[in-house]
Amino acid sequence: MDDMRGPVVYTAPMPSKPTARSLRSLRALVFDAYGTLFDVHSLVALCEQIWPGKGAALSQLWRGKQLEYTWQRSLMRRYEDFARITEAGLRYACAALGLQFDEERCRALMGAYLKLATFPEVRSALAALKASKLKLAILSNGSAAMLRPLVANAGLRSLIGTVISVDQRKIYKPAPAVYRLATQRLRVPKTAIGFISSNCWDACGAKSFGFRTFWINRGGAPVDELGAAPDHVIKSLDELPELLRRPVS
Numbered sequence: 001m002d003d004m005r006g007p008v009v010y011t012a013p014m015p016s017k018p019t020a021r022s023l024r025s026l027r028a029l030v031f032d033a034y035g036t037l038f039d040v041h042s043l044v045a046l047c048e049q050i051w052p053g054k055g056a057a058l059s060q061l062w063r064g065k066q067l068e069y070t071w072q073r074s075l076m077r078r079y080e081d082f083a084r085i086t087e088a089g090l091r092y093a094c095a096a097l098g099l100q101f102d103e104e105r106c107r108a109l110m111g112a113y114l115k116l117a118t119f120p121e122v123r124s125a126l127a128a129l130k131a132s133k134l135k136l137a138i139l140s141n142g143s144a145a146m147l148r149p150l151v152a153n154a155g156l157r158s159l160i161g162t163v164i165s166v167d168q169r170k171i172y173k174p175a176p177a178v179y180r181l182a183t184q185r186l187r188v189p190k191t192a193i194g195f196i197s198s199n200c201w202d203a204c205g206a207k208s209f210g211f212r213t214f215w216i217n218r219g220g221a222p223v224d225e226l227g228a229a230p231d232h233v234i235k236s237l238d239e240l241p242e243l244l245r246r247p248v249s
Contacts, residue, residue, distance in 0.1 A: 023194075023212070023243070023244055023246070024244075025191070025192055026134060026192055026193065026194045026212060026244070027134065027135060027188050027192040027193070028134055028135035028136070028137060028182075028186050028188045028192065028193045028194070029129060029134050029135070029136050029137070029193075029194045029195075029196060029240075030137045030138070030139045030164075030182045030186075030193055030194070030195050030196070030211070031136070031137070031138050031139070031160075031195075031196045031197070032138075032139065032140060032173075032195075032196065032197035032198065032199060032202050033138050033140035033141075033142055033147065033150070034116075034140065034141065034142065035063075035197075035198045035199055036196060036197050036198040036199070036216060036237075037118055037119065037122050037126075037138070037154075037156070037237075038116040038117070038118055038119075038150065038154070039116060039117050039118065039119055040059070040063050040116060041056075041059045041060075041063070042116050042117035043059055043109065043112050043113070043116070044056055044059045046108070046109065046112050047059055047109070050105055050108070050109075051097075051099050051100075054097055054099060057097060058093050058094070058097060058099065061092075061093040061096060061097065062089050062090050062093040063089075064089075065088075065089035065092045065093055066085060066086050066089035067199075068089075069085045069088055069089055070082075070085060070141055070172035070173075071172065073085070073172070074171050074172045074175060079170040079171060079172075081143040081145075081167055082141050082142045082143045082146055082165075082166075082167075083110070083143055083145065083146055086110065086113060086146075087106065087110055090106065090109060090110070091106075113146065113150075114146065114149040114150050114153060115149075115150070115153045116150060116154075117154075118154050118156070119236075119237065121236050121237050121238035122156075122237055123155070123156070123159070124238065125237040125238045125240060125241060126156065126159040126160065126237075127159060128241035129240065129241055129244075130159050132241070132244065132245075134244075135161060135162070135186055135188065136159065136160050136161055136162070137160065137161065137162035137163070137164060137182060137185070137186060138151070138160055138162070138163045138164065139164045139166075139173075139178070139179070139181065139182050139195075140163070140164070140165060140166070141165075141166050141172050141173055142165060142166075143165055143167045144163070144165045144167060147163050147165060148163070151163060162185060162186065164181050164182060164185050166178045166181070168181060169181060173202055173205055174201060174202060174204070174205020174206070174208070175205075176205075176208075176209050179195070179205065179206055179209040179210075179211065180209070182195075182211075190209060190210040190211055191210060191212075193211050193212065194211065194212045194213070194214060195207075195211040195212065195213050195214070196213075196214045196216065196237070196240065197213075197214075197215060197216065198215070198216040198217075198218060200215055200217070200221065200223060200224040200230070201224050201226065203215040203230040204223075204224055204226040204227075204228045204229065204230065205226075205228075207228040207229065207230055207231065208226070208227070208228035212231050213230040213231050213232070214230065214231065214232045214233075214234060214240060214243075215230035215232070215233050215234070216234055216235070216236065216237055217233050217234070217235060218235060218236065
């Protein structure tokens with residue numbers, strides 16, 4: 001974990017938006033999975049079915065703890081794969097909300113995590129991007145055992161050529177070592193990779209590493225104050241193909 005040896009201070013000014021010419025230099029697009037292509041809150045209905053009146057609250061707390069545990073375990077250097085972290089977050093959320101929890105409910109919800117719904121625009125946007133001849137890949141906190149069925153169940157195998165898991169480095173985003181996996185696997189320099197995430201902290205981490213970044217800000221949230229702002233802010237993935245097609249200025 002050479003990226004954990006000491007702090008890296010990012011001192012560059014807030015970046016200006018890249019020009020159309022710089023966007024035309026992109027050779028690959030790398031997507032976050034959870035929350036970007038796949039709606040983690042598509043499980044609210046199942047949560048609500050199991051615990052009436054608690055579905056939305058459970059989903060929000062579950063997701064929050066899931067992310068929190070990835071950051072905490074990375075700092076502690078006590079890596080567990082994403083399936084175990086996801087289950088741990090679920091168990092915590094149920095305990096915090098005072099919900100009765102057993103192994104049958106656990107299996108049902110963890111199984112549903114392999115069949116998350118995609119956001120409505122994902123398939124058409126990916127098809128348009130694939131037609132542009134760019135390399136398309138997923139770079140995710142998810143383990144390979146979670147990502148393979150997730151992509152297959154969503155019918156995205158023909159659209160996403162490469163799926164990369166942080167499990168290869170045993171550390172979670174936004175560690176620089178994770179983003180480096182994309183350059184190594186795709187054999188594309190970081191300046192020619194566009195990174196897309198609906199998680200602002202992830203887009204900021206990718207920008208700090210050196211990717212061109214696109215933050216899907218579906219909720220109209222402010223930019224995270226991390227010293228490396230995303231290059232572009234869009235409201236939906238279907239804005240990206242048109243953005244990349246703009247004439248060179």
